[in-house]
Amino acid sequence: xxxxxxxxxxxxxxxxxxxxxxxxxxxxxxxxxxxxxxxxxxxxxxxxxxxxxxxxxxxxxxxxxxxxxxxxxxxxxxxxxxxxxxxxxxxxxxxxxxxxxxxxxxxxx
Amino acid sequence: xxxxxxxxxxxxxxxxxxxxxxxxxxxxxxxxxxxxxxxxxxxxxxxxxxxxxxxxxxxxxxxxxxxxxxxxxxxxxxxxxxxxxxxxxxxxxxxxxxxxxxxxxxxxxxxxxxx
Numbered sequence: 501x502x503x504x505x506x507x508x509x510x511x512x513x514x515x516x517x518x519x520x521x522x523x524x525x526x527x528x529x530x531x532x533x534x535x536x537x538x539x540x541x542x543x544x545x546x547x548x549x550x551x552x553x554x555x556x557x558x559x560x561x562x563x564x565x566x567x568x569x570x571x572x573x574x575x576x577x578x579x580x581x582x583x584x585x586x587x588x589x590x591x592x593x594x595x596x597x598x599x600x601x602x603x604x605x606x607x608x609x
Numbered sequence: 610x611x612x613x614x615x616x617x618x619x620x621x622x623x624x625x626x627x628x629x630x631x632x633x634x635x636x637x638x639x640x641x642x643x644x645x646x647x648x649x650x651x652x653x654x655x656x657x658x659x660x661x662x663x664x665x666x667x668x669x670x671x672x673x674x675x676x677x678x679x680x681x682x683x684x685x686x687x688x689x690x691x692x693x694x695x696x697x698x699x700x701x702x703x704x705x706x707x708x709x710x711x712x713x714x715x716x717x718x719x720x721x722x723x724x
Contacts, residue, residue, distance in 0.1 A: 529671040533714070543613075544652070544699065586651060599651040 504587045506600035513577050514608050521572040521603045523587030533570040577585040577607045612636050613716035615700050621722045622690055630685040630719045632700030643659040644699040652699055690723045
């Protein structure tokens, strides 16, 4: 089945350490994937999307076709990065629109 | 400026008592989605509207219905809530469903508790 997989439910890192949140996909071709973030008591919101090739809040994500991955990375984690992160495909009829199971990132002081 | 608004933010209902959740948007987006998010789980798509076209997910129970009277508003009706329907219900919009770059904009959610 076409889906995205986030293998880690919880990831704890110390402030200033690098962080990588894993996302693997099983779609064919080059899916245009998204990362959404949900901070405590806030609404789910877009963090970044593959098509934009952007860096948001120091986070980047690169689509690796060989590994079928779209991992989210940040070189130096901050405490305010603590949140729930979801990898998701775009809302297109081509894809089954299902969020990944999410990874809770905890950045420790 | 809130772009996707959900009312109420919290709703308590009794087992079997119908409940309606409301979502409105100021973005003039074509697509509106309803998700169910249970504690510590990812959002699960229930259905979505592309304009007036209703698209139900195969595993969405018949107990869940939706209405979209106009572009701005969309309602989620739970005809006979069960205890297992206790969850956060998220409304989202996107400009279209056809484009591959379409971001979804989420409302704050309605937390539903079924007693």
